[in-house]
Amino acid sequence: MISLEEKAGDAAVLDAGEAAGERAAQAAGRKSRRRRRVVGVQLVAFLLGLALLVYVVNHVGVQSIFDTLARIGLGFFVLLGISGSRHFFRAVPMYVAVPPGHRRFNLWQAFTTRLSGEAISFLTFTGPILGEATKAALLRKRVPLVTGVQALVVDNLLYNLSVALFIMSGACVMLASYNLPDAAHYTLLLIAAVAMLSLLVVGLAAARRVMPLTWVLERLAARGFEPRALARRRAHINELESNIYEFYRHRRGSFFLIVAFDLAAHVSSVLEVYVTLRLLGFRPGFDAPYVIESLTKVINFVFGFVPATIGVYEGGTEVILRTLGFATATGITLAIVRKAGMIFWTGIGLAMLATGAVPAIARRIIERHPRLQKAMDNLVLSNIAHRPARTLVSVSGIAVGVLLVVFTVGLAHGVLRERGRREAGVGAEIMLRASGTVGLSGSQPFAMPAAHAGEVARVEGVRAAVPLGQTTASSDSGFGVRLIDGVDFDSYSQLSGVRMIEGAPLPQSGDAAIVDAIWIEQRKARVGDTIDLYDRPFRIVGIYEPPGGARIKIPLATMQEQVGSPASCTSILVAAARPEEQDAVAERIHQAFPEDQIIFTRDLPELYATGVPALNVFINVVVAIAAAISMLVILLAMYTTVTERTRQIGILKSLGMSNTMIAWVIEQEALLVSILGVVLGLALTFAARFALMRVSNLSVEIEPRWVLISLLIGVVGGSIGALYPALRAARQDAVDALSYE
Numbered sequence: 001m002i003s004l005e006e007k008a009g010d011a012a013v014l015d016a017g018e019a020a021g022e023r024a025a026q027a028a029g030r031k032s033r034r035r036r037r038v039v040g041v042q043l044v045a046f047l048l049g050l051a052l053l054v055y056v057v058n059h060v061g062v063q064s065i066f067d068t069l070a071r072i073g074l075g076f077f078v079l080l081g082i083s084g085s086r087h088f089f090r091a092v093p094m095y096v097a098v099p100p101g102h103r104r105f106n107l108w109q110a111f112t113t114r115l116s117g118e119a120i121s122f123l124t125f126t127g128p129i130l131g132e133a134t135k136a137a138l139l140r141k142r143v144p145l146v147t148g149v150q151a152l153v154v155d156n157l158l159y160n161l162s163v164a165l166f167i168m169s170g171a172c173v174m175l176a177s178y179n180l181p182d183a184a185h186y187t188l189l190l191i192a193a194v195a196m197l198s199l200l201v202v203g204l205a206a207a208r209r210v211m212p213l214t215w216v217l218e219r220l221a222a223r224g225f226e227p228r229a230l231a232r233r234r235a236h237i238n239e240l241e242s243n244i245y246e247f248y249r250h251r252r253g254s255f256f257l258i259v260a261f262d263l264a265a266h267v268s269s270v271l272e273v274y275v276t277l278r279l280l281g282f283r284p285g286f287d288a289p290y291v292i293e294s295l296t297k298v299i300n301f302v303f304g305f306v307p308a309t310i311g312v313y314e315g316g317t318e319v320i321l322r323t324l325g326f327a328t329a330t331g332i333t334l335a336i337v338r339k340a341g342m343i344f345w346t347g348i349g350l351a352m353l354a355t356g357a358v359p360a361i362a363r364r365i366i367e368r369h370p371r372l373q374k375a376m377d378n379l380v381l382s383n384i385a386h387r388p389a390r391t392l393v394s395v396s397g398i399a400v401g402v403l404l405v406v407f408t409v410g411l412a413h414g415v416l417r418e419r420g421r422r423e424a425g426v427g428a429e430i431m432l433r434a435s436g437t438v439g440l441s442g443s444q445p446f447a448m449p450a451a452h453a454g455e456v457a458r459v460e461g462v463r464a465a466v467p468l469g470q471t472t473a474s475s476d477s478g479f480g481v482r483l484i485d486g487v488d489f490d491s492y493s494q495l496s497g498v499r500m501i502e503g504a505p506l507p508q509s510g511d512a513a514i515v516d517a518i519w520i521e522q523r524k525a526r527v528g529d530t531i532d533l534y535d536r537p538f539r540i541v542g543i544y545e546p547p548g549g550a551r552i553k554i555p556l557a558t559m560q561e562q563v564g565s566p567a568s569c570t571s572i573l574v575a576a577a578r579p580e581e582q583d584a585v586a587e588r589i590h591q592a593f594p595e596d597q598i599i600f601t602r603d604l605p606e607l608y609a610t611g612v613p614a615l616n617v618f619i620n621v622v623v624a625i626a627a628a629i630s631m632l633v634i635l636l637a638m639y640t641t642v643t644e645r646t647r648q649i650g651i652l653k654s655l656g657m658s659n660t661m662i663a664w665v666i667e668q669e670a671l672l673v674s675i676l677g678v679v680l681g682l683a684l685t686f687a688a689r690f691a692l693m694r695v696s697n698l699s700v701e702i703e704p705r706w707v708l709i710s711l712l713i714g715v716v717g718g719s720i721g722a723l724y725p726a727l728r729a730a731r732q733d734a735v736d737a738l739s740y741e
Contacts (some may be wrong), residue, residue: 001567011259072337075279082272083341087114089265093159093258094135097151098143099251105142112352119349122342130430132156134353154247155258159203162262163297170196170294174324176285184323189297268295269574280330288324292334295320314337341625389675397633398677398718401626402710406685408622409706411692414699417605426548426601427496428466428573429582430589432456433597444470446565452593453572459592461585463577464495467569469559470550473533480712483550484533486559487568489514495575496548503542509557513538516547534562627713631721659731666726667719674718678711 058265072079088111095103095110105113113135121131132152140147175185242454248255270382273289299316303309314335321331434447450467489506493499506514513531520526520543530537531552538554560566576585586598689700 044181046547051458070330072276072279075275076337076340079272079276079279079337080341080344082268082275083338083345085119086265086268086272087345088260089110089268090114092158092261093155094151096257096261097154098139098147099151102143102147102404105139108609115345115349116353117349119346119353122346123350138353146222154244157244158255158258159262159265161199162259162266163301164195164198164264166194167294167297168199168372170291171195173287174291174295176325177291180323188472191295198308199705226656266293272338272341273334276334277330280333282326282330285628291324292317294561312384347400366677371634394579394633394637395677395680397629398674398714400680400712400719401629401683402678403684403688404629405623405626405710405713406702406706407688408683410685410689410700410702414701417701418699420615421551421605422547423549423601425546425605428575428601429579429603430574430586431599431604432572432574432593433570433599435595436599446560446563446568446570448569450567450569456572456574456593460579460590461581461584461588463575464491466491466495467556468492468549468571468573469563469569470571471559471563478644479615482552485550485553486554486556487553492553492573495573498544498546498548500542501545502560503540505542506553506555507541509555511536511538511554511558512541513552513554514542515540515553516551517543517545518547519551572588623709623713626710627717629717631717633721637670661725667722670718670722671715671727674714678714681710681714682707683727 032152032167040542049064089113091107091114094114095105095107112227115137116138117131119131120134134153136148137147139151168191171188174180175188176191180188270286270289270293273292274284274286277284277289296313296317299313300309303312303316314332317335317338318328318331322328322335407599432448432452447468448467450523453465453467456462466488471484471486473482474483487506500514501517503514506512513533515525515531525540527540529540529541529544532538533554545552556569557566574585574589582600586600589596590598685702689702692700
């Protein structure tokens with residue numbers, strides 16, 4: 001029998017176990033709550049930063065930012081190169097910090113490791129903590145973990161010391177070079193003092209070989225805070241700190257090389273700011289970019305926990321540049337341009353990280369999920385997965401065809417509809433042309449008497465009738481033509497409501513021109529400049545708003561003299577007294593002048609988009625070329641696939657697979673590749689549309705009908721292209737296929 005003492009002992013053991021389990025659960029709960037609070041605080045910081053960014057952009061104005069960004073142009077690629085060089089200069093110290101005996105990687109691998117780690121730092125709430133851990137994990141494949149961590153610590157310690165020196169010197173330069181408000185003056189003094197104090201503390205610690213982490217662990221252990229866990233880590237941390245102090249003594253050349261490349265990284269940052277300001281039209285000295293970069297490092301350090309430093313970086317840069325005397329939009333633009341470069345290199349880093357991590361992650365996921373394992377055992381998916389390069393080339397070929405169709409048609413129709421909308425936006429509801437007139441504006445003859453406008457104006461319900469002449473002239477770019485309006489400005493302005501915002505109105509005659517504000521912005525011109533029209537210069541005398549019709553307008557008398565028709569025009573613009581009654585007004589005009597051709601301006605956008613026979617022929621040619629590209633890409637890919645898999649096809653046939661099933665496997669692969677190509681092509685089309693409409697005033701309209709046509713082109717073209725390889729695979733003899741070398 002079990003004694004009472006034994007039962008009491010067992011109960012005590014159970015109670016102690018339950019108590020320990022309860023304490024562990026409580027500790028885990030507290031840890032989880034702390035983690036949630038930290039994440040909550042960081043999420044709030046991110047949202048506040050996003051709100052700050054929205055406020056600053058709205059305060060400055062979206063259009064003014066885009067106008068300033070437009071000045072960057074192709075110079076953005078120069079800025080990308082400069083920011084890429086900064087990443088290279090920062091990758092070299094990480095490479096040099098690793099002892100040569102453990103250095104089993106090259107500079108390119110160091111560069112990709114840095115980009116991957118910086119991408120994590122840029123995008124996550126943890127900032128540099130998780131980023132440096134990512135670098136250590138990536139280096140672990142080629143460098144022992146302890147050695148890699150020591151190298152990263154040395155690299156970051158020396159870089160942060162150079163940052164402190166850079167910040168202190170930048171604050172001093174700003175204090176010495178600029179007349180600042182008291183608030184900015186005292187803030188800079190504080191920044192300089194903190195940076196100097198940091199350098200002094202590190203210098204004293206190095207001189208006395210103070211080991212702060214070891215000291216902290218010893219104090220915690222003395223207070224009974226998990227002494228065993230701390231005792232296990234104390235030796236490693238003490239060794240790490242000792243090796244850092246020994247780095248200068250034993251590897252002095254590497255020490256100075258790291259310092260040199262850290263300084264080169266700072267120089268490249270200053271150069272990036274300088275080049276950006278030059279591209280924006282400024283001529284700064286050396287001091288302004290130096291100060292701007294040094295103080296933005298303060299922002300990055302203080303707000304490093306905010307993902308992408310969203311909002312705070314833009315707002316802080318705006319404040320810095322405004323203090324230096326720059327416009328508010330310039331500060332925001334500088335921050336956005338630099339942030340765009342960061343995002344570009346972050347994307348490259350994520351792509352490099354995914355290249356190494358995604359395949360391993362995918363394999364683990366597939367191994368843990370039987371359904372995915374079964375799907376990957378599918379012949380079609382396995383064939384695509386085992387030949388990724390060829391699949392990518394095939395998908396890209398289909399995507400080019402889709403881009404060719406959707407983007408080209410969207411650009412052509414968008415430009416024509418935009419021209420039609422401008423023609424319809426002149427304030428007239430009806431356009432009269434001479435009987436038998438065909439073609440777009442600018443291509444009609446001067447076949448209508450200009451005096452006929454007075455007769456039309458007397459029709460009931462007509463508010464105004466104005467003669468209009470239109471011709472085309474060679475574009476100043478050397479490609480294509482541009483439309484020109486000939487108008488009598490007094491009568492035309494009464495009909496259309498245009499007003500002069502700068503300069504003088506258009507005279508009755510002479511080689512003078514007025515242009516709209518968009519044309520002035522595109523050409524970077526001003527009043528008083530000249531335009532070459534009809535092989536002679538025309539002087540710009542004014543700028544008008546709102547845009548409507550041709551962007552360039554000259555006197556009607558000058559155009560009539562140019563074409564040799566002194567009393568004629570190409571059309572008459574008619575404005576109804578009541579626009580909602582325009583149909584009735586048009587009917588009265590038709591009854592009074594049955595020979596005149598009547599066009600409603602509301603119909604012009606669609607008439608322009610659909611009434612160009614040459615454009616329709618061009619579009620048909622583009623569609624045929626795209627279909628041919630899709631078919632040939634799939635034909636080549638599937639034919640090569642069948643040739644390479646001859647033995648596999650023989651094995652499948654020997655196992656009993658029918659000819660129809662073998663052909664269907666090839667067709668399935670072609671269909672899947674075609675669909676992926678269509679999706680990629682549409683993504684590229686929308687990206688190209690966004691980029692083109694941001695950097696120019698061209699209009700690209702993505703039409704659902706042509707999206708569907710591109711889908712049919714890709715799928716049908718791919719199916720037809722795979723038909724011959726599929727039949728060839730199905731007709732192969734099993735014995736010959738098995739013996740194929």
